[in-house]
Amino acid sequence: METGQTPGSREGAPRITLFDLLCAARRYWWLLVCLIAVGVAAGLGAAMVQPERYRAEARLMYGGEYVDATQLGLELNGVNVALNSPSFSPKVEETFGATLPDSEQFSIYASPAPMSAKVVTTSLVAPTRLVAVTAEANDAQLAANLANAFALAFTETRQSRARLNARERIKVIQEQLAEFSRPEMVDAATSELKAATYVALTQELVELKQTARSGGGGYKVVLPAEPPDEPFEPKPIESALIGLGTGICLAIVATVLVQRFGARLDGLRQVAALVGYPILGRVPRPSVARSHDPHHRQAFRGRPHDAGNSSQAAETVVSLTFSAGRAAEAYRRLRASLSTVISDGEAQTLLFTSATEREGTGVVVANIAVALARTRSRVIIVDADLRHPRLHACFALPNDVGVSSLAIGEATYEQALHVVNVLGASTGADSRSAGTACLDVLTTGPAVGDPGDVLAGGRMAAVLAKLKASHDIVLVASSGILSTADTASLAITVDGLILVVDTRLARRRVLGYCRDALELLPSPVLGVVLTEQERGMQALIGDPQPDEGRGPGAVAPSVSIATGAERS
Numbered sequence: 001m002e003t004g005q006t007p008g009s010r011e012g013a014p015r016i017t018l019f020d021l022l023c024a025a026r027r028y029w030w031l032l033v034c035l036i037a038v039g040v041a042a043g044l045g046a047a048m049v050q051p052e053r054y055r056a057e058a059r060l061m062y063g064g065e066y067v068d069a070t071q072l073g074l075e076l077n078g079v080n081v082a083l084n085s086p087s088f089s090p091k092v093e094e095t096f097g098a099t100l101p102d103s104e105q106f107s108i109y110a111s112p113a114p115m116s117a118k119v120v121t122t123s124l125v126a127p128t129r130l131v132a133v134t135a136e137a138n139d140a141q142l143a144a145n146l147a148n149a150f151a152l153a154f155t156e157t158r159q160s161r162a163r164l165n166a167r168e169r170i171k172v173i174q175e176q177l178a179e180f181s182r183p184e185m186v187d188a189a190t191s192e193l194k195a196a197t198y199v200a201l202t203q204e205l206v207e208l209k210q211t212a213r214s215g216g217g218g219y220k221v222v223l224p225a226e227p228p229d230e231p232f233e234p235k236p237i238e239s240a241l242i243g244l245g246t247g248i249c250l251a252i253v254a255t256v257l258v259q260r261f262g263a264r265l266d267g268l269r270q271v272a273a274l275v276g277y278p279i280l281g282r283v284p285r286p287s288v289a290r291s292h293d294p295h296h297r298q299a300f301r302g303r304p305h306d307a308g309n310s311s312q313a314a315e316t317v318v319s320l321t322f323s324a325g326r327a328a329e330a331y332r333r334l335r336a337s338l339s340t341v342i343s344d345g346e347a348q349t350l351l352f353t354s355a356t357e358r359e360g361t362g363v364v365v366a367n368i369a370v371a372l373a374r375t376r377s378r379v380i381i382v383d384a385d386l387r388h389p390r391l392h393a394c395f396a397l398p399n400d401v402g403v404s405s406l407a408i409g410e411a412t413y414e415q416a417l418h419v420v421n422v423l424g425a426s427t428g429a430d431s432r433s434a435g436t437a438c439l440d441v442l443t444t445g446p447a448v449g450d451p452g453d454v455l456a457g458g459r460m461a462a463v464l465a466k467l468k469a470s471h472d473i474v475l476v477a478s479s480g481i482l483s484t485a486d487t488a489s490l491a492i493t494v495d496g497l498i499l500v501v502d503t504r505l506a507r508r509r510v511l512g513y514c515r516d517a518l519e520l521l522p523s524p525v526l527g528v529v530l531t532e533q534e535r536g537m538q539a540l541i542g543d544p545q546p547d548e549g550r551g552p553g554a555v556a557p558s559v560s561i562a563t564g565a566e567r568s
Contacts, residue, residue, distance in 0.1 A: 024255050031258075032251040039247020040240050047239035052231040053136055056143035058151040059113065060131040064218030072129070079110040079131050079219075082157075083150055091157055096149035106137040108150050131219070140227040147225035155219045162218075166208040173205045261508075271501055271528060274508065275515045280341070280527035281334030284327045285502060286316050286363040316363045317394050319370040320422060328371075334529060335371040338498075341526045342473070347496040349464060349474040351523065353487045355514035356480040359502040360531045362390030365477040373422045373439040378471045380417075380440035382464070384490055385479045386451035392443040395420055402445025407459045413466070417442055440471065456489040464493045481517050482510065491521040502531045 025032055062076060082088060093100055100106075113132035133154070135146035177198070272279050318327040341347060354361045362385065369381040383391035384403060392399040397418050405411035418441040448454050467474050476494060481487040491497060499518065501511070518525050 021252075021255050024258050025251075028255070028258055031254060035251045035254060036244065036247035039243040039245075039250060041243070043239040043241070043243020043246070044236060046243075047234040047236040050234040051138055053138060053233040054140040054143040054228045055134060055136050055232045056140070056147040056225040056228055057135075058133045058147040058221060058225040059223035060110075060133060060151055060155065060219045061222040062129045062131065062218050063220065073112065075218075076112040076129075076131050079133070079154065082154060083108055083110050083133065088153065088157070092149050092153040095153040095156070096145065100146075101137070101142070106135060106142070106146055108133070108135050108146060110134070130222075133225075135225070136232075140229075140231075144225040144227040148221075151221050151225070155221060158219050170205060170208045173201050173208065177201055177205070271503070271506060271511065271530060274511050275499065275501075275518075275528060277499065277525050278527045280337040280498065280529050281330065282530045282532055283330045283334055283364060283367070284318075285504065285531040286360045317366050317370060319367040319374075320420075328367075331367045331371045334368055335375075337527070338368065338372075341496070347526060348472070349468050349476065349494040349496075350526070351476045351478055351487065351490055351494040351497045352500055352529075353478045353481050353497065354500040354502070355482050355510050356505070357388060357483055359480070359500050359505055361385070361500045362394060362477050364500050364529055364531065365475050366391055366394040369439055369475050370420075370422050372473055372475075374437050376437050377473055378440075379473045379475065380442060380467055380471045381475045381477065382442045382467065383444045384455060384460075384476050384486065386444050386448065386454065386486070387479055387484065389444040391441060391477060395441055397441060397443055399443045400446060402443035403460075403463070404445035404448045404451075404454055406442075406445070406463050407454045407457065408448070409459070411445075416445070442467070452485055452489065455486050460490070461493040464490075482513055488517075488521060491523040494523050496526040497521065497523045498526055499528045500531065501528055504532075 060079070062072070064075070089100060110131055110133045113130045133147055133151040135143045135150065137143040137146060318325060319331045322328060338350075342350070352361050352365045362383065365381055369379050373379040381391060382403060383389055386404060389399060391397075392402075395418070401411045401416045403416075406413065406416050420439045420441055421437070422439050423437045454460065464474065464476070476490060478487045478490055487497075497518070499514070
């Protein structure tokens with residue numbers, strides 16, 4: 001088995017791995033490409049409809065004194081607060097010479113700037129005395145005029161405030177100096193302390209008078225703003241890259257959602273988690289592709305009434321016609337897994353079914369039966385799919401006598417059974433008596449009016465009981481469990497049931513219904529067989545070395561078929 005489960009055990013939904021996502025991406029690559037393309041197109045579309053925006057920058061120099069870099073950083077960052085203050089707009093309009101545009105049409109901000117104009121910092125610890133006053137607008141000239149207006153208005157405001165503060169301080173100092181001219185202060189002024197104070201006040205008075213005349217404020221414009229040559233927005237390349245990144249993120253999310261909740265299933269782990277039964281093996285999906293060796297298509301020729309089905313048989317029963325190939329090796333692996341399930345001898349009659357039709361149940365049964373018969377076990381396969389017969393075509397057998405004939409008592413077992421020599425060591429009806437590995441095949445027989453009544457009757461149970469008594473293993477191929485009630489009728493008379501799932505046709509909801517239907521059957525479900533692309537099987541088991549004389553160009557073994565009429 002390819003999982004650690006035991007028959008009938010259940011496990012929760014598996015953790016999605018990178019391999020699962022890659023499988024889903026490979027299957028739904030077209031969806032991922034569309035999402036990425038939509039993301040790129042959306043980015044480019046947004047860039048095309050976005051209006052052009054220009055950015056102009058005026059530089060201010062702070063010439064005031066400061067204690068440390070942190071104090072300087074706080075001073076420079078305070079410029080941005082001042083520029084966006086509502087009380088600052090009238091002064092800007094006076095400098096601008098007109099009413100300012102609506103706030104939606106432009107933006108203004110200031111930040112500490114290093115000596116390089118290409119780098120702007122917002123750190124409180126300023127590395128420079130420069131402040132960048134930046135204006136953004138839909139017009140290049142407007143952006144430059146706004147940046148210069150705000151910069152000039154700020155410097156003038158600071159100068160006006162500095163003059164006002166200087167005049168107020170001058171009055172205070174003058175009053176302090178007047179105390180030194182009073183008679184009672186003459187002797188005191190001669191002291192060293194009084195002299196130092198007098199000198200300091202006198203120097204400060206001179207500086208304040210200079211500030212009151214020429215202004216100050218600590219800031220001056222060192223680099224006026226110029227109209228930019230190119231807009232900084234839109235940026236088509238950056239927008240496309242952002243759209244590309246968004247599309248990739250959406251593609252990843254879509255892959256996860258599809259892998260987790262999509263209708264289609266990707267391989268072993270998802271099927272095992274959904275149906276809750278162990279995976280017995282993985283075999284190639286039945287293909288109509290022709291073999292490289294023309295002898296494979298001739299393996300079943302020689303019977304005039306089945307000439308039309310001989311090539312199809314040679315291509316589907318690969319365990320018989322090309323036993324050295326990858327497909328036959330997959331069935332041998334399935335045989336080994338199946339042997340561990342039926343080793344206790346209690347599961348002698350096995351029913352193979354699928355959720356719906358066209359999932360390759362008949363071909364899987366035919367190949368595993370050949371693989372089991374090659375071990376010299378007495379194996380018989382019964383085609384109980386009376387609605388869509390398949391096994392007679394797989395082995396190029398007549399279908400005039402079979403299950404329906406035995407069930408209604410119109411034929412004997414000797415007339416209905418067909419013997420297929422799976423090794424080709426001898427020919428004719430005496431193959432089994434000569435010790436050659438043989439496979440018994442019981443086809444559906446002629447069509448009946450209501451197949452469900454035939455399979456549900458007691459005679460069908462008697463047929464299987466007699467076959468079980470004379471064979472080591474009885475393999476029964478049935479129709480889809482969700483298509484008809486035939487599987488439920490046959491499940492009463494068998495020892496175990498095996499589900500065949502085609503990963504290409506498997507759907508999450510269908511397998512959920514199938515699991516619920518299997519839980520109602522009296523027979524235990526032994527496991528699941530997956531049919532997949534042969535390329536996936538090549539990655540699974542590699543390319544085994546063919547036996548001598550049995551390579552891709554070797555002649556397939558001759559197969560002898562003895563019908564009931566010939567044996568009689």
